[in-house]
Amino acid sequence: MLKITIAQINPTIGDLEGNLTLHLDAARRARHDGADLVVFPELSLTGYYPADLLDEEDFRQRLDIAMDHLLAATREVGGLHWVVGVPTRNPGTGKAYRNSLLVIRDGEVLLDYHKQLLPTYNVFDERRHFEPGPDVARVLRIAGAQVGFMICEDGWNDDGKDYAINPFQRLADAAPDLVVSINASPSHVGKRELRHAVFRAACWRHRLPLVFVNQIGGHDQLVYDGASFAIEPEPGVVFEAARFAEDLLTLRFETDRGTFAMRDGGPLPPTHAGLDTLxxxxxxxxxxxxxxxxxxxxxxxxxxxxxxxxxxxxxxxxxxxxxxxxxxxxxxxxxxxxxxxxxxxxxxxxxxxxxxxxxxxxxxxxxxxxxxxxxxxxxxxxxxxxxxxxxxxxxxxxxxxxxxxxxxxxxxxxxxxxxxxxxxxxxxxxxxxxxxxxxxxxxxxxxxxxxxxxxxxxxxxxxxxxxxxxxxxxxxxRDTDSLPPYEVLDEVLKLLIEGERLAPEERDTAQAAVAALRASDEGQALITRIKGMIARNEYKRRQAPPIVRLRARAFGSGRQLPIAAKHG
Missing domain, CATH: 3.40.50.620 (HUPs)
Structure with missing residues (x-):
């Protein structure tokens, strides 16, 4: 039997001292709950994503000091395994850092795992600062259980469509009793359901239970909704933490059965339905x-x-x-x-x-x-x-x-x-x-x-x-003096801006509306005009304030187009 504390915290990017305090407070509560390990999100020490702070010498020095303080904190809260996300120095060629997971106990690093799949799409640009980790599985025995570890994107490629390697398969080959995944998975409409679907499919295929720990909080245009969860292979998601709020709770993992319960052995609360779109x-x-x-x-x-x-x-x-x-x-x-x-x-x-x-x-x-x-x-x-x-x-x-x-x-x-x-x-x-x-x-x-x-x-x-x-x-x-009715305009915009990223039902509606327009010369001219307006106004969007991202493709870092270019 293994007791796991999910530490769904809200770190601030660059606030190493404040983030360390969040870790220490959570670890103390985990020890009070009798936990064997406390699990924090991806890059929990720095906050996700530190970006070009990693290029600044002052930040690098502060990070080295924070690591020393982290090791000291694990000695203070002794007898507990801390699973922490940190940038670590890359000893080889390539980028200066790796996106790493460390398992620390009593000041000693017992395991390190370095993220293999570094996303560079949509709002992500990890390859800018990190070197990929080696194609190896990392497993550690804790309280009689073989625990395997991965970091966020490493668990999203079990279908093999996006990358040549599959860290989930490599980890499954090591035959752990439980997978622990630390994450900084930003939220947009439909993202929670997508996480559940992707990880449930992988867990079912490999017959592995999993704990997924996510951060929460608003960071510039991105918002992280938390909603950490636990999966058992057969039923799927059996537990979900709070959404849009910090949460800290301890689960009990029955190693022999591969099932979860509350820390006192009681049944898990019913999983709650997701939010409607509005x-x-x-x-x-x-x-x-x-x-x-x-x-x-x-x-x-x-x-x-x-x-x-x-x-x-x-x-x-x-x-x-x-x-x-x-x-x-x-x-x-x-x-x-x-x-x-x-x-x-x-x-x-x-x-x-x-x-x-x-x-x-x-x-x-x-x-x-x-x-x-x-x-x-x-x-x-x-x-x-x-x-x-x-x-x-x-x-x-x-x-x-x-x-x-x-x-x-x-x-x-x-x-x-x-x-x-x-x-x-x-x-x-x-x-x-x-x-x-x-x-x-x-x-x-x-x-x-x-x-x-x-x-x-x-x-x-x-x-x-x-x-x-x-x-x-x-x-x-009136707005309609310059624009088509919004009921028409919005369907065209959805298809032009988001396209395949739309939810299936929303995409079908938009495609039908655009197809109806294309059936006439006037409608086709309107679509061409809207395309031109989008292209001509990229310079305005480049200078606009950040916006809170809600959908799969938002203006800002998730949509990067040149200003001085010919568009269609």
Whole structure:
């Protein structure tokens, strides 16, 4: 019988001292529970992913010191096996470090395993800093059980489709009683179910039980949802830890039967169902903002409140993440703003219990236009230039408030607008983080209605939900003046941006919508136009703030395209 403590912690990238404290606290609790080993996530000491910090000599020196302190901590909490994820120096040729798993007991490293499969796709770039480990299995006897170890990606290739080697098969050949996998597996819609499917299939094929330990927390655009789990070959997933929260618990592994129980021998709680898509979006965004603000040193946020759906949803999610006393809204009406939009902003903020500041921009815009006209430029902005001037005045005012009073400015653009460039660089793209930048416009409406429904009251006013989307930068302006209806646009964008990464049902719907468009010359011209808009606006996305990643392919590090290029 083996007792295993799953330490699903929330490390901060680069905070070696703080992360070590998390390890020590978890180890003490594990010892209190009578555990034989405590298992931490991938790169738990540094946080995932330290990236080019690994190139900085100061960080390397701090890492060496932290390793000494880690060994000392394992002596302090003696008699316990610590399974820790750390970068270790590469003694051979190639990159300076390896992505490693260490098993440490009483200050002695009993086993080291170096990650073999280093992902370089989507948001991952591990080969930039790490050298792959050798194609060997690593097994250690702990409390009478043969325990095999692997790191994240090493367990994702059991079907042999992505890499030439299969570490899971190599480990299975060593015949362990149990597999322990440490992970930093970022979350997106459908990812939890994908993890279960991949690892359940591998465990069934090799007839091996497995413990999968994941980190949680928001790290720039990525969010890790935890949801660590245990698998038995026949039934599959038999236990799952908390999702979107730190968790520390001890399981009992019956070596002779290959089954799990609670640490006292009692039955495992029933496995819970996953979240529906809208509930998932909500939890992911809330944790993403909460950790981003905390780690960047912000205790408050500010949002430009236009009276539209995007800023309304951003404000509602910010209040849920941080509390009403830490959220500030500013409305900045121009001569094109409708009376309804100002009143809708007031109603929204009253529902959320947050202050609404009013700062009209008409005089500022006029003064800028007059100054330019009277200068040697002899230019008075009209048309698109005047529209963008208003957006940039608003962006400047919001950044001034951020500088003067200290709150983090949240940008409010959605994925549909960002994709086609329906936004103003240095205007409404200003900010430090975008909460809804990976939600298509139709999803923005759906999530807003979800908030109201789950609250059992009107948080986002019906007037905001029901009005036609408009930037209100010109007389009687509507988004449909420049764009196709979002119900059409979003299906085209999904296929062009995410394609095969879409869930099957979502992909089928998008393919059907695009096929219907291609049946006519007008529809084909629209698809060509949308492709061109996406390509032309890569320069805007390159300069935009990070966004909280929700879907399998988000703008940012997960989609890297050249700016100066010919696209189709």
């Amino acid at each position: 509930a998932f979006y909500r939890r992911q965004i809330v944790l993403g903002l909460r950790d981003y603000a905390r780690r960047c040193g912000f205790d408050r946020v500010v949002v430009g409140c236009s009276g539209g759906i995007d800023s309304a949803l951003t404000l509602a999610l910010a209040v849920e993440a941080l509390g009403a006393d830490r959220v500030m809204a500013i409305t900045m009406p121009s001569r094109f703003s409708s009376t309804g939009s100002v009143e809708d902003s007031k109603a929204l903020c009253a529902n959320l219990g947050i202050p609404l500041e009013v700062c009209p921009i008409e005089d500022i815009v006029r003064q800028v236009a007059d100054t330019m006209a009277a200068s040697t430029l002899a230019l008075r902005p009209t048309g698109l230039a005047l529209e963008n001037l208003q957006a940039r005045v608003r962006g400047t005012l919001l950044m001034t408030v951020s500088n003067a009073r200290g709150p983090l400015l949240l940008t409010t653009g959605n994925k549909s607008e960002i994709a086609v460039g329906y936004c103003t660089l240095y205007g409404d793209t200003n900010g430090g983080l975008g909460l809804i930048g990976d939600l298509y416009k139709t999803e923005v409406f759906a999530l807003s209605r979800h908030l109201n429904e789950t609250a059992g009251r009107e948080i986002i006013p019906a007037a905001i939900l029901d009005k036609p989307p408009s930037a209100e930068l010109a007389p009687d302006q």
